[in-house]
Amino acid sequence: MRNFNAILVTGGAGFIGSHVVRKLLSNRPKTKVVNLDALTYAGNLENLRDVESNPRYTFVKGDIQDAALIERLFVEYTFDAVVHLAAESHVDRSIENPMAFLETNILGTATLLNAARSAWANSTGDRCFYHISTDEVYGSLGAKGLFTEETPYDPRSPYSSSKASSDHLVRAWHHTYGLPVVISNCSNNYGAYQFPEKLIPLMIRNIRDERPLPIYGDGINVRDWLWVEDHASAIDVILHEGAEGRTYNIGGLNEWKNIDLVHELIRLVDMALKRTEGSSRKLITFVKDRAGHDFRYAIDASRIESELGWKPSITFEQGLAATVEWYLNNGEWLDSVTSGTYQQYYDTMYGNRG
Numbered sequence: 018m019r020n021f022n023a024i025l026v027t028g029g030a031g032f033i034g035s036h037v038v039r040k041l042l043s044n045r046p047k048t049k050v051v052n053l054d055a056l057t058y059a060g061n062l063e064n065l066r067d068v069e070s071n072p073r074y075t076f077v078k079g080d081i082q083d084a085a086l087i088e089r090l091f092v093e094y095t096f097d098a099v100v101h102l103a104a105e106s107h108v109d110r111s112i113e114n115p116m117a118f119l120e121t122n123i124l125g126t127a128t129l130l131n132a133a134r135s136a137w138a139n140s141t142g143d144r145c146f147y148h149i150s151t152d153e154v155y156g157s158l159g160a161k162g163l164f165t166e167e168t169p170y171d172p173r174s175p176y177s178s179s180k181a182s183s184d185h186l187v188r189a190w191h192h193t194y195g196l197p198v199v200i201s202n203c204s205n206n207y208g209a210y211q212f213p214e215k216l217i218p219l220m221i222r223n224i225r226d227e228r229p230l231p232i233y234g235d236g237i238n239v240r241d242w243l244w245v246e247d248h249a250s251a252i253d254v255i256l257h258e259g260a261e262g263r264t265y266n267i268g269g270l271n272e273w274k275n276i277d278l279v280h281e282l283i284r285l286v287d288m289a290l291k292r293t294e295g296s297s298r299k300l301i302t303f304v305k306d307r308a309g310h311d312f313r314y315a316i317d318a319s320r321i322e323s324e325l326g327w328k329p330s331i332t333f334e335q336g337l338a339a340t341v342e343w344y345l346n347n348g349e350w351l352d353s354v355t356s357g358t359y360q361q362y363y364d365t366m367y368g369n370r371g
């Protein structure tokens with residue numbers, strides 16, 4: 018078991034990062050957490066209102082590509098761990114504008130690796146550079162099979178290839194320079210504070226507002242969904258107990274076809290809003306498919322379960338009901354993050370998909 022005094026979390030104002038910051042502060046009562054985030058459209062300090070006055074928490078606005086800033090932060094806070102989540106994370110945006118993904122996901126990761134390497138040269142005690150990655154690096158599955166940690170990389174979108182590149186860099190810094198690293202590759206997360214460009218919050222919002230529900234292609238693509246707080250718990254366990262240099266796949270053992278998931282969301286939202294059951298089904302609209310749309314992702318998470326004792330703590334039924342309730346009760350959050358430039362993005366993306 019490793020122990021850390023000061024952890025640099027990158028991308029802590031985003032969806033998963035905000036849950037990770039909260040989890041580390043509550044599970045590790047002696048640890049300081051510094052959240053470095055550029056506050057792009059996806060980062061929002063509202064996601065962390067409940068911890069902002071915690072004396073062990075500090076927020077720094079900045080870009081992970083800013084080498085001088087990161088070097089300064091390493092000197093000021095003497096980090097002994099980095100949990101690296103900052104990224105451009107939405108596949109559709111990567112198809113529209115790949116360069117931002119290469120800059121943040123590849124160059125940003127390399128900048129952090131260099132900073133950790135030089136700050137930790139000749140140091141003693143526990144150190145860990147933990148890189149948070151995605152199952153999308155393994156490519157796309159057919160109807161059968163699961164991604165294991167040994168599955169060869171086969172990324173197929175600008176997003177997944179930029180994440181695969183960053184995974185390779187992290188392993189290269191480990192093998193070449195001896196940087197102590199761990200990597201995890203996780204399936205689709207859902208839960209509170211997810212930016213509503215992603216499937217589940219987008220559908221909840223559109224059902225609420227009685228807007229069309231855009232299903233790409235024929236809706237039979239499959240994703241494995243994991244509750245974000247379970248992902249945050251897995252990250253906490255891997256950071257403190259994962260073997261140096263090792264990779265862990267994290268998944269929910271919970272595969273859904275997109276169309277079935279949207280039907281389930283319709284059922285839950287209609288029920289919560291006291292509408293006639295299924296009345297929002299009429300909103301389903303099949304639109305042009307995502308370019309290069311990966312068919313199926315599914316994870317073999319047996320390594321993290323057998324070696325570290327982690328498995329999901331709640332069922333999808335529980336998690337999805339809590340998630341629908343959260344978005345319906347936090348309409349202000351949903352409306353504030355979707356005002357302004359998001360509306361332009363929505364019109365551009367979905368105007369094109371009819």
Ligand code: NAD
Pocket residue numbers: 027028029030031032033034053054055056057058059060061079080081082101102103104105106107121125149150151152180202203204205206207212
């Ligand atoms: P997100 O888009 O919600 O948040 C990303 C955060 O990174 C935002 O707060 C943003 O402001 C920040 N950021 C972006 N560019 C930055 C830069 N150059 N410098 C500093 N901060 C920057 O993403 P998420 O869904 O929370 O994903 C977090 C990480 O987890 C990503 O690395 C992603 O690849 C990975 N991941 C996500 C999922 C998922 O289902 N969402 C699944 C597996 C892995």
Ligand code: DAU
Pocket residue numbers: 106107108109150151152153203204205206214215216217219231232233238239240275307314
């Ligand atoms: O698998 C992990 C990955 O999951 C993460 O690495 C990514 O950061 C995260 O965005 C997510 O990627 P996906 O592309 O799987 O998620 P998204 O929510 O964008 O889409 C889920 C599925 O729903 C996918 O098959 C595309 C489909 N979809 C999505 C949207 C936004 C639709 O049919 N309609 C939509 O409007």
